[in-house]
Amino acid sequence: MKVFYKGKTKDIYVLENGNYLLKFKDDVTGENGVFDPGANSVGLSIEGSGKAGLRMTRFFFEILKEKGIPTHYIDSSLEETTMTVKPAKxxxxxxxxxxxxxxxxxxxxxxxxxxxxxxxxxxxxxxxxxxxxxxxxxxxxxxxxxxxxxxxxxxxxxxxxxxxxxxxxxxxxxxxxxxxxxxxxxxxxxxxxxxxxxxxxxxxxxxxxxxxxxxxxxxxxxxxxxx
The missing domain is CATH 3.30.470.20 (ATP-grasp fold, B domain)
Structure with missing residues (x-):
């Protein structure tokens, strides 16, 4: 897989078919060791947060799909802590x-x-x-x-x-x-x-x-x- 982007809480790879693979990390944003979703830097690492984030994301994306809301979600793997998505600009x-x-x-x-x-x-x-x-x-x-x-x-x-x-x-x-x-x-x-x-x-x-x-x-x- 080709690395597309290294992010604060996720890394993105390009698959051979053109779709993207998101790899969820255990890093979260915050300041001085305190979690803050609005912070601009990684403040701490919480074991299991990557998988938790993926499980929640999959849960909500599937609900949105049922309600006809367009998303980039294709599928996911909890074992690999990854999510496959459509490429988006x-x-x-x-x-x-x-x-x-x-x-x-x-x-x-x-x-x-x-x-x-x-x-x-x-x-x-x-x-x-x-x-x-x-x-x-x-x-x-x-x-x-x-x-x-x-x-x-x-x-x-x-x-x-x-x-x-x-x-x-x-x-x-x-x-x-x-x-x-x-x-x-x-x-x-x-x-x-x-x-x-x-x-x-x-x-x-x-x-x-x-x-x-x-x-x-x-x-x-x-x-x-x-x-």
């Missing part, structure tokens, strides 16, 4: 879309003068550029279109898909009495018609979830969801 050098149901994390760091910790938000969607050097800056629709990263129509599609996908995940977590506070998603273009699909992963590593006001660590979240 990124928006620019990578775009992250966050859906927030409560004010926590970077939202509070930016808007703490106006918001209260844990304040309910109405599925607030924000876009950030994947740029570690500039700490993943927020970007508006106007800037995205002016810089040629995406079109206005694509922006609306991404925003609508983000809300739809996030609501589905929120409902699944609620079945276990878990509340989704926020989630980070990624999208890409697939095929000759540049269909917009969900890419990357859906795991405890890219969401904040709470039960009775207490934060649930990614490994514990996976265990509760899939028990």
């Amino acid at each position: 990124l928006f620019g050098k990578g775009l992250e879309v966050i859906c927030r149901y409560r004010a926590v994390g970077s939202f509070m760091r930016r808007y703490g003068a106006y918001a209260k910790e844990g304040q309910p938000l109405d599925a607030y969607v924000e876009f950030t550029l994947k740029d570690d050097q500039r700490q993943d800056p927020l970007i508006t629709e106007d800037a995205l279109t002016m810089l040629g990263i995406l079109s206005s129509d694509e922006y609306k599609t991404l925003k609508n898909l983000t809300k739809k996908i996030s609501d589905i995940i929120k409902e699944e977590l609620a079945k276990k009495d878990i509340e989704l506070y926020d989630i980070k998603l990624e999208f890409g273009r697939v095929g000759e018609d540049n269909q917009i699909v969900l890419i990357d992963e859906i795991s405890g590593g890219n969401m904040r979830a709470y039960r009775e006001g207490k934060y649930i660590e990614p490994l514990m979240l996976e265990k509760i969801i899939l028990e």
Whole structure:
């Protein structure tokens, strides 16, 4: 296999048939040894987190498939901690879309003068550029279109898909009495018609979830969801 990209939490390889193979690692993002899904660097390694992330991702991708939501997912192997996906073109050098149901994390760091910790938000969607050097800056629709990263129509599609996908995940977590506070998603273009699909992963590593006001660590979240 040819190495395509070495990432913080996953490595990507190109298969002979043109599809990609994602290898999940036990590294997670954070700072000073504390997990943070919004951090720009690997903060610690948690044994078993790679497999847990893959199990969660497979679980949610299969639910999305049943509901007709387009994704890049093809299949996966828990033994190898790998996932086979369709090749997707990124928006620019990578775009992250966050859906927030409560004010926590970077939202509070930016808007703490106006918001209260844990304040309910109405599925607030924000876009950030994947740029570690500039700490993943927020970007508006106007800037995205002016810089040629995406079109206005694509922006609306991404925003609508983000809300739809996030609501589905929120409902699944609620079945276990878990509340989704926020989630980070990624999208890409697939095929000759540049269909917009969900890419990357859906795991405890890219969401904040709470039960009775207490934060649930990614490994514990996976265990509760899939028990």
